[in-house]
Amino acid sequence: MKQHHFVIISLPAQGHINPTLQLAKNLSRAGTRCTFVTTVNGFRKLNNLPSIDGLFYASISDGNDDGAAKMDFGDYMKQLKRVGSENLKKLIDELAGDGHPVTCLVYTFLWAWVAEVAREINLPSAFLAIQSATAFAIYHHLFSINNNGVYSSTSEIELSFPIKLPELPLFSRGDIPSFLLQNDPYSSFMIPIMREHIQNVEHDPNPRVLINTFDKLEEKSLKILDKIGICSIGPLIPSAFLDGNELEDKSFGCDLFEKSETYCQWLDSKPEGSVVYVAFGSLAMVKEEQKEEVLQSLMESEMPFLWVIRSSKEDDKKKNDEIYGLNGKGMIVPWCSQMEVLFHKSIGCFVSHCGWNSTLESTVAGVPLIGVPQLSDQMTNIKMVEEVWGTGVRARVEEEGGIVKREELKRCLEVLMGDGEKGNEIRRNVKKYRDLAMEAVKVGGSSHNNLNEFLESL
Incomplete structure (x- = not known):
C-alpha cells in the first residue's frame, strides 16, 4: 500500500x-x-x-x-x-x-x-x-x-x-x-x-x-x-x-477542559446500575431554569447521580473549581472523562443532550439514554434513539418556555431505571447495538x- x-x-x-x-x-x-x-x-x-x-x-x-x-x-x-x-x-x-x-x-x-x-x-x-x-x-x-x-x-x-x-x-x-x-x-x-x-x-x-x-x-x-x-x-x-x-x-486526548479526578472513587462506592449520569455536552450552556428542573428531578427520584456542569462566568467560583456533594445524594463535576464514566459498572442511564458523539458513546457502553436535545442535530439523534433503535426515551419539552419539567424527567428515569417491560426492552436493545458496534471495528x-x-x- x-x-x-x-x-x-x-x-x-x-x-x-x-x-x-x-x-x-x-x-x-x-x-x-x-x-x-x-x-x-x-x-x-x-x-x-x-x-x-x-x-x-x-x-x-x-x-x-x-x-x-x-x-x-x-x-x-x-x-x-x-x-x-x-x-x-x-x-x-x-x-x-x-x-x-x-x-x-x-x-x-x-x-x-x-x-x-x-x-x-x-x-x-x-x-x-x-x-x-x-x-x-x-x-x-x-x-x-x-x-x-x-x-x-x-x-x-x-x-x-x-x-x-x-x-x-x-x-x-x-x-x-x-x-x-x-x-x-x-x-x-x-x-x-x-x-x-x-x-x-x-x-x-x-x-x-x-x-x-x-x-x-x-x-x-x-x-x-x-x-x-x-x-x-x-x-x-x-x-x-x-x-x-x-x-x-x-481517552481521545487533546482535551480543552480539565477533568476532575475524584469522581471514580465516588462511583466505585455505588451499586451496579444505580447511578444516573447527566451531561449536556461541551457547547450548549443550559438555562438556569432547566438546571433547576433537572436538579429537583434527581433529588426527588432519590437516585445517586453524577452531573457534569461546565463553568461559566456567572457560576460561583467555588462551584467551578470544586467537586461537591448534594446532601450525599449526588456529585457535580466541571468536567470528566465521559467514556470512563459510561463504562463504569455503577452507571444505569445517561441524561444527555444527544449530540452524536454522546449518542455513539452511550451505545458502545451499553447505557440507555434520556434525551434532552438542545440544538443542531440532537433532535434527529433522539428521534432515532427512541423510534428506530429503541435505546432510550425523549424527555418531552413543555410548549411554553421550552423547558423539560421535573415530572417529565422523573417519568423517564422511572422507565429506564425501573424494572418494567419498556425499561428491560431498552436495555436489551442498547446491549444489542453495543455488541454490533464492537463487531464493526474488529x-x-x-x-x-x-x-x-x-x-x-x-
Missing part, C-alpha cells in the same frame, strides 16, 4: 476534535502519517496530546491568533475561509519542503472550503462527517442539486413537513437539525455551509465521505447515501473501549474493512 500522509483538519471544539483525532490515531496505527491541524488559538488550549508513531500536530492562523476578537460566528466563518485557505496552502508547502508531501486532505463539519483548496492544488480530499448518517441523509435530501433539493439554490424557502426519506420514519419540524429552520439564529450561515458540503460531494467525480457510524446502526440511512461514496468507519472511539487492540488508548468488521478500502482507493 502507498505511504500516505493525511492532513486532518478540525475546529477547536471538543465535539469536533474527539472523532477527528480518533480517526488520525486510527490511520497512524494503520501505517500512515497524519498531521492533525486546528487553529493557532485553539491549539494553544489543547491538553494531553496523544503521542503515537506517525501522528504529528500543526496549526494554521484563522486571523485571530490571540483569541481577543469577539466576532459574530457567521463573520468568523467567513474570515476562517479567507485567511485559513491561504495558510493551509502554506502549511502543505512547508510539509512538502520538509520531505513529507501531503497525499490527502481530510476536513470536517464547517470546513467545506478545504475541498476547494484540494482541487486547486490537485490533492484528493475526504469529508469526515461527524454527525449521524441520518442527519447527513436529511442534508442531502434538502441540498442536493441532483435530487432538486428545496435548499439546493436558495435559503429563502420555508420547509414543508413531514419530511419523508425511504424506509425511515417521518421527520417533523422538531425532528430535523435546528439550523435548517428559518427562525434559527444560525440558519443564515449554516444553510450555505451545508449546501457547500453536499454540493462539493456531488461535483467530485470520485467523492469520499467518511462517516462516524457503523453499518448495523444506520443501515437504512447509509443505503440512501450509497451513490455518493459514503463510507462508515465508526464508532470513532478510543480502542480500549472497543476492539481492545490498543489498551493504552483510553478485524474483518464492516468499519475496519471500509477504512482499509478507503486507503486502497487513494
Whole structure:
C-alpha cells in the first residue's frame, strides 16, 4: 500500500476534535502519517496530546491568533475561509519542503472550503462527517442539486413537513437539525455551509465521505447515501473501549477542559446500575431554569447521580473549581472523562443532550439514554434513539418556555431505571447495538474493512 500522509483538519471544539483525532490515531496505527491541524488559538488550549508513531500536530492562523476578537460566528466563518485557505496552502508547502508531501486532505463539519483548496492544488480530499448518517441523509435530501433539493439554490424557502426519506420514519419540524429552520439564529450561515458540503460531494467525480457510524446502526440511512461514496468507519472511539487492540488508548486526548479526578472513587462506592449520569455536552450552556428542573428531578427520584456542569462566568467560583456533594445524594463535576464514566459498572442511564458523539458513546457502553436535545442535530439523534433503535426515551419539552419539567424527567428515569417491560426492552436493545458496534471495528468488521478500502482507493 502507498505511504500516505493525511492532513486532518478540525475546529477547536471538543465535539469536533474527539472523532477527528480518533480517526488520525486510527490511520497512524494503520501505517500512515497524519498531521492533525486546528487553529493557532485553539491549539494553544489543547491538553494531553496523544503521542503515537506517525501522528504529528500543526496549526494554521484563522486571523485571530490571540483569541481577543469577539466576532459574530457567521463573520468568523467567513474570515476562517479567507485567511485559513491561504495558510493551509502554506502549511502543505512547508510539509512538502520538509520531505513529507501531503497525499490527502481530510476536513470536517464547517470546513467545506478545504475541498476547494484540494482541487486547486490537485490533492484528493475526504469529508469526515461527524454527525449521524441520518442527519447527513436529511442534508442531502434538502441540498442536493441532483435530487432538486428545496435548499439546493436558495435559503429563502420555508420547509414543508413531514419530511419523508425511504424506509425511515417521518421527520417533523422538531425532528430535523435546528439550523435548517428559518427562525434559527444560525440558519443564515449554516444553510450555505451545508449546501457547500453536499454540493462539493456531488461535483467530485470520485467523492469520499467518511462517516462516524457503523453499518448495523444506520443501515437504512447509509443505503440512501450509497451513490455518493459514503463510507462508515465508526464508532470513532478510543480502542480500549472497543476492539481492545490498543489498551493504552483510553481517552481521545487533546482535551480543552480539565477533568476532575475524584469522581471514580465516588462511583466505585455505588451499586451496579444505580447511578444516573447527566451531561449536556461541551457547547450548549443550559438555562438556569432547566438546571433547576433537572436538579429537583434527581433529588426527588432519590437516585445517586453524577452531573457534569461546565463553568461559566456567572457560576460561583467555588462551584467551578470544586467537586461537591448534594446532601450525599449526588456529585457535580466541571468536567470528566465521559467514556470512563459510561463504562463504569455503577452507571444505569445517561441524561444527555444527544449530540452524536454522546449518542455513539452511550451505545458502545451499553447505557440507555434520556434525551434532552438542545440544538443542531440532537433532535434527529433522539428521534432515532427512541423510534428506530429503541435505546432510550425523549424527555418531552413543555410548549411554553421550552423547558423539560421535573415530572417529565422523573417519568423517564422511572422507565429506564425501573424494572418494567419498556425499561428491560431498552436495555436489551442498547446491549444489542453495543455488541454490533464492537463487531464493526474488529478485524474483518464492516468499519475496519471500509477504512482499509478507503486507503486502497487513494
